[in-house]
Amino acid sequence: MDIDPDTAPLERRLEALGVDGYLIDDDASDPDQRYLSGFSAPDPYQTLITAGETVLLVSGLEYGRARSEATADTVARLSEYDYQDHVAEHGPFEGKIRTIAAFLADHGVGSVAVPRRFPTGTADGLRDHGLSVTVETEGVVAGIRATKTAWEIDQIRATQRANQAAMGRAESLIASADVAADGTLIHDDEPLTSERVKTEIEQTLLEYGCGLDETIVACGADGADPHDRGSGPLEAHEPIVIDIFPRDKETGYFGDMTRTVSHGDPGEEVRRRYEVTREAYEAGLEAVEPGVTGAAVHDVVCDVIEDAGYETLRSDPTTETGFIHSTGHGVGLDIHEEPRLSPAGEELEPGHVVTVEPGIYDPAVGGIRIEDLVVITEDGTENLTDYPVALEATLR
Missing domain, CATH: 3.90.230.10 (Creatinase/methionine aminopeptidase superfamily)
Incomplete structure (x- = not known):
């Protein structure tokens, strides 16, 4: 996508909420996900917005394409955060949660705002690992997309x-x-x-x-x-x-x-x-x-x-x-x-x-x-x- 999203309104909203970043966990059928990441994939991936930076976390399957197509500043792979080891030891759900938690920690994020449609399981799982998860109720990204x-x-x-x-x-x-x-x-x-x-x-x-x-x-x-x-x-x-x-x-x-x-x-x-x-x-x-x-x-x-x-x-x-x-x-x-x-x-x-x-x-x-x-x-x-x-x- 040939578009550079203006994330300034979102960053101001994050500052007002007192959180470190904004996290989306969804596939590209979610319009906010596609808009902020500049990337389309059929399986869920993660987009993290912090002050002045957009970072994607994708599977190895999507890594090469994400690097060439996404508008994000940085693209990371699940393997960088020991995803397969986490899944082998803790199962698919907990393995995913531990991988996302490690990804957030690597970017200095201990608290996130999330969209209203954010998966409840992901939110509760991150909270169980000590992260603060706050729902962003105003739909600020939809307002930006308008x-x-x-x-x-x-x-x-x-x-x-x-x-x-x-x-x-x-x-x-x-x-x-x-x-x-x-x-x-x-x-x-x-x-x-x-x-x-x-x-x-x-x-x-x-x-x-x-x-x-x-x-x-x-x-x-x-x-x-x-x-x-x-x-x-x-x-x-x-x-x-x-x-x-x-x-x-x-x-x-x-x-x-x-x-x-x-x-x-x-x-x-x-x-x-x-x-x-x-x-x-x-x-x-x-x-x-x-x-x-x-x-x-x-x-x-x-x-x-x-x-x-x-x-x-x-x-x-x-x-x-x-x-x-x-x-x-x-x-x-x-x-x-x-x-x-x-x-x-x-x-x-x-x-x-x-x-x-x-x-x-x-x-x-x-x-x-x-x-x-x-x-x-x-x-x-x-x-x-x-x-x-x-x-x-x-x-x-």
């Missing part, structure tokens, strides 16, 4: 380009389908299913070096649940929510985009809800700028939807229809991270990358959601999404 560098923004932009190609493939499949007598969409003489469209999405993303664990292609009532992945045959004259959130396999950075399309006229009420959602989406995009809070952006979106006569969680916290989620969230090494465009959303700053994704939902009508991904700049925003917004599915 402000992206130019390099990070480029990675997110690249993932979003892949996302757009996949969205185009999905929309084209729907637009080119035939319609059976019962309204089912037909492609290659077979029902066009949510699963088929998802497969095409995944195959397109792979061509761009991206992948995803899940995506959403949800038709009709399925789309009225914002996180229903969708299943089964797709229907004509129904809104189809397509939400794709891929991750670049090499850099780990996500993209995120949603479009709602229909093959054929979905009816007056769906068209009206679509136009209201589009108006809310455009108002949200216009409201996003440096110095504005995520809460203020969320309020702007809620104003549009409520003025059109639909409920939001702001107008009715118990509603199960209408706008039933927040306006947006940060995107980076995690698909949902700081900052948030929500009732508690804090001030937006240059370098923040956020989604703007209002929606209106009702099982009796279906779901509508439109989502772009934008970066906050010094004087406004840059939209990282370049894809048409239209209800009628079109060949792309």
Whole structure:
């Protein structure tokens, strides 16, 4: 990773807590671990942050690659702290604890702060060896990660380009389908299913070096649940929510985009809800700028939807229809991270990358959601999404 993390806020937090260092014990699926170490490995390794220094502790298997790829100042091997001897004498768990304890002692660390997701077993084991372990409750590293560098923004932009190609493939499949007598969409003489469209999405993303664990292609009532992945045959004259959130396999950075399309006229009420959602989406995009809070952006979106006569969680916290989620969230090494465009959303700053994704939902009508991904700049925003917004599915 071509990034030099700014650990100064973390070091100030460590000083305030009165500890010697900050320790992560996790694999690179943890975004804080990947960010601070600049390294990706499938098995847990340790990252230690002290005043002015970042040190990794890795297995011999990962040592050579860590030395060439990691952004850490120093990389150490488990064997340097007699790992195999500790395991042979005390077993895998206690052997690991004794190795980490020796690693910390070698760097003059007797007390550490750890992230909220730090393994309880590791924490208790280190305490049994006389180390002080304090949970860092503010999530300061997530706050650091929220402000992206130019390099990070480029990675997110690249993932979003892949996302757009996949969205185009999905929309084209729907637009080119035939319609059976019962309204089912037909492609290659077979029902066009949510699963088929998802497969095409995944195959397109792979061509761009991206992948995803899940995506959403949800038709009709399925789309009225914002996180229903969708299943089964797709229907004509129904809104189809397509939400794709891929991750670049090499850099780990996500993209995120949603479009709602229909093959054929979905009816007056769906068209009206679509136009209201589009108006809310455009108002949200216009409201996003440096110095504005995520809460203020969320309020702007809620104003549009409520003025059109639909409920939001702001107008009715118990509603199960209408706008039933927040306006947006940060995107980076995690698909949902700081900052948030929500009732508690804090001030937006240059370098923040956020989604703007209002929606209106009702099982009796279906779901509508439109989502772009934008970066906050010094004087406004840059939209990282370049894809048409239209209800009628079109060949792309």
